[in-house]
Amino acid sequence: MQHLPLIPAPTRIEIADGAFRLVATTPVSGELADLLADELHTITGARPHVGGHGKIRLRISGEGRSESYHLTVTEHRVTLTGADRAGLRYGIWTLVQAVRRSGEGWEIPALDIHDAPRFAYRGFMIDVVRHFFDVATVETLIDRAARLKLNALHLHLSDDQGWRLEIASRPELTAKASGTAAFGDSGGHFTQADYARIVAHAASYDMIVVPEIDLPGHTHAVGVAYPDLVEEPVLTREMLDTVEAFGGDVPVKGEPCTSIPVGFSQLRIHHEPTYDFLADVLGEVAALTPGPLVHVGGDECLGTDPADFAYFMERVTTLVAGLGKTPVVWHEAGAAEGLARGTVGQFWGLRSNDEQVAAKARTFPERGGGVILSPADAIYLDMKYDEDEPLGLTWAGFVSLEQSYDWDPATLIDGIGEDAVLGVEAPTWTEKLTSLEELDHMMFPRIASAAEIGWSPAPEGHAWRTWTSFSGRLAGIAPLWEAQGIAFHRAPGVDWR
Structure with missing residues (x-):
């Protein structure tokens, strides 16, 4: 055929x-x-x-x-x-x-x-915190992703290394906490006009923007602007080893973070000014965002007491719901019993389907929400292709092009069938990525795997839903990508000739 x-x-x-x-x-x-x-x-x-x-x-x-x-x-x-x-x-x-x-x-x-699409939500994520990318770069990525029928852009706007969105009621966030990035590189931020331009550009392709303010961890940058709102960094041996391996400074409260360990930062959870701050920030984010979803993180809170974490996630998801938006959280937040009903969980675990992780993910459809699937060892687009790849990271292993295609949303997590899956999202984290060319190299062609898995029918009964067909079609689409100026990676396993 x-x-x-x-x-x-x-x-x-x-x-x-x-x-x-x-x-x-x-x-x-x-x-x-x-x-x-x-x-x-x-x-x-x-x-x-x-x-x-x-x-x-x-x-x-x-x-x-x-x-x-x-x-x-x-x-x-x-x-x-x-x-x-x-x-x-x-x-x-x-x-x-x-x-x-x-x-x-x-x-x-x-x-x-x-x-017609298999799933309603077909997204990609750009981390503009670890390294900042300007409006023109984000618009270019929207152009390219839209042509693969993706319809959601998840913007990761806050993390330990910086704050990337102007908040009028909290001007210190960009005045003090936006100027740096990972490894001491220069930062930047979007003004509200910049953000509106991105939202409008996405809308011109019938694409929504999903802003993420990562909470209550990944918040060191908040403390650079407002030290009273954060706890002292929790520095474990594992975190210090990450700093030693990759570079940057050991995090210090109130000073910009130049390294990339995770799990060391936390908002002050039993401190009412924290929630005044969140009402200001999330209120402005929701008002700036016409789409239905606002992401509030909930991942890698490694130094947070489970009861405190549950208390915080209940309050913040309730706050977002009260703003007329559907809260989205990373799957770890499924452990919190009091999440606002309808909260969406985003799974970023491995395809090994660890039962503890799966149990957290299963709570979202049980509470009226659904799940977005982002298995890290399949469609985290910043993972190295192989041991010879100079860009990216390897904490989820090497992710070849063929591996990025070899999974199905309906069978990824035991107990979560197709009806509970809202869709698929391919994230690109940017600890080691600094330019559009590097983003192109890591995203393309693997983003095409995510696009097909999100849009096309399940592999059973569809002659085109095989690796052999997909790799052949990728080779055929390469001239079009070249004409569109995409600096894609000619990954092994495809006869690019």
């Missing part, structure tokens, strides 16, 4: 004989016609005429499942119908991927596609 270079794999596809010939004068008409014309120009070098009754016709029907589309290509006409604007846009990305060389010209093979 012929497998066109389409990623993610469509739900249903039939390929016929013949092709639609693209020429410089091919007219495009309908909604989002300018977008398709721009995309075709990137590939072919010629921008089609927009308007009239084009041979390529685009429309939104207002019918069918959200984000779905129907694409039909014959020798004489291309018809693309989206159930909504997002569906039409996703159909455009598929259409663009199908364009291929034909002699000195270009063509689209005759086909019929009915397509």
Whole structure:
């Protein structure tokens, strides 16, 4: 069976004989016609005429499942119908991927596609704390992720190494705690206008932004701005070993953190000014964010008493819910009994399915929420590909491209079936990443695995949902990625020729 270079794999596809010939004068008409014309120009070098009754016709029907589309290509006409604007846009990305060389010209093979996402949430995360990335870089990553039908950007905005979002009611956060990054590199922050620009750019691709203020650990930077709100660092032998191995200074309360150990920082939990601070910060974050989700961390609170942790997570998730948002937390917070009902858990453990970790994750659907799956040894995109990779980290092991594709959300965690899974998210942490080129190298092509796992049907019964098919389609999409300027890694196991 012929497998066109389409990623993610469509739900249903039939390929016929013949092709639609693209020429410089091919007219495009309908909604989002300018977008398709721009995309075709990137590939072919010629921008089609927009308007009239084009041979390529685009429309939104207002019918069918959200984000779905129907694409039909014959020798004489291309018809693309989206159930909504997002569906039409996703159909455009598929259409663009199908364009291929034909002699000195270009063509689209005759086909019929009915397509819709398996999961509603298909995300990627960028850590802008360990190293800061400006608005233009974030917008570029949105552009690239959207073309793989991802629809959520999780922005990790606060951590030990810095604070990255202007909070008008708490100006010291950016005045004192935003200037540095990991290993003493320069930092930065987003003004509220910057953040609004990112949100608007994402929305133009029908993508939401999920801001994260990591609490109650990962909060050393809060103490640089407001020392009264944090405890003294808890420095274990393991944390000191991390500092020695990777560099930077041992954390000191009130001074910027230049190293990358985790679990040493904590807010003062039984201190009412802490909750005044959180009301200010989360109130502004929620007001700036039109999307439904606000992430409040809950991970790696290694020095926090379990009872104090549960008390804090109950208060902070209740606060977020009271702001009209759905709280999202890392899976460790499932141990807290009093979480606001409907809180979403994000799993970042390993695929070994440790029972203690699984038990925490299972609490979220039991309490009216769901889970977002980010298995670290599959789609943490900052993990090294192999022992020869100079970038990234290895705490979750080496993660090859094939390994990033070798898992299924419905069977990842015992007791969490497909109905409880909201979707998939591929995080990129940036302790060792400092530029767009390095982000490209680590994210691509593995982000394509996450995109296909989030969008496409389960492997059983779908001929394209195999490693052999996926690797072949990746090779076919490489020229498009080159045309789009993506500095992707030519990972072993794919015949990139």
